[in-house]
Amino acid sequence: MAYLPAQSGVHVGGDWFSAVEMPGGDALLVVGDVAGHGVDAVATMAQLRFTAKGMVTTGSSPTGALTRLNTLLLHSRDAHGTASMILGRYRPDGRRLVWAQAGHPPPLLLRAGAARYLDRPRGMLLGATGDPVYEEAECVLEPGDRLLFYTDGLVERPEESIDRGLERLAEAVTATEGHGTGPGALEPLLTTMLAGQERRDDVCVLDIRVPREE
Numbered sequence: 001m002a003y004l005p006a007q008s009g010v011h012v013g014g015d016w017f018s019a020v021e022m023p024g025g026d027a028l029l030v031v032g033d034v035a036g037h038g039v040d041a042v043a044t045m046a047q048l049r050f051t052a053k054g055m056v057t058t059g060s061s062p063t064g065a066l067t068r069l070n071t072l073l074l075h076s077r078d079a080h081g082t083a084s085m086i087l088g089r090y091r092p093d094g095r096r097l098v099w100a101q102a103g104h105p106p107p108l109l110l111r112a113g114a115a116r117y118l119d120r121p122r123g124m125l126l127g128a129t130g131d132p133v134y135e136e137a138e139c140v141l142e143p144g145d146r147l148l149f150y151t152d153g154l155v156e157r158p159e160e161s162i163d164r165g166l167e168r169l170a171e172a173v174t175a176t177e178g179h180g181t182g183p184g185a186l187e188p189l190l191t192t193m194l195a196g197q198e199r200r201d202d203v204c205v206l207d208i209r210v211p212r213e214e
């Protein structure tokens with residue numbers, strides 16, 4: 001896991017991640033990005049983060065949680081605020097990930113040395129409309145798989161398209177694989193992606209690895 005604040009402007013933003021073990025052994029995996037910076041973005045981030053955890057822990061599905069979070073954001077003190085989010089529930093028994101997203105970049109799966117993006121189910125930005133549609137997707141992971149959830153600060157550059165940024169990330173993940181799984185495992189990837197750039201946005205990465213079978 002990694003969080004890097006923006007280097008320009010106000011150094012408080014609304015990016016966050018959660019990786020929480022739930023009752024029964026499942027894992028809640030979330031990455032989110034509230035639009036803007038400053039106190040309001042941080043307050044909204046905290047509200048969404050802890051509410052999402054509470055909803056899924058008490059039985060909400062990923063799509064049900066996103067629908068309720070959308071309503072919460074529409075009625076917050078920043079009625080025009082928006083946020084993107086990817087929310088997944090991972091079941092170790094069967095290595096099954098059920099996930100949904102709200103206007104967020106797709107997860108990147110690295111399997112057997114090849115990187116590909118998961119197809120995104122439908123999902124609009126939180127706070128964009130009072131009648132959103134959210135769909136779930138399921139991915140069965142394999143031993144040795146690596147899955148990245150991240151915010152757009154990792155892949156966006158002013159001079160290039162978001163598609164090119166996603167291509168760079170897939171190339172960088174493949175090139176830097178093999179640097180272990182310890183606290184510094186993400187450093188080569190972050191260095192490759194962010195070298196020579198002033199960070200205008202926060203960067204948040206959740207690095208999920210499925211243990212290899214012995």
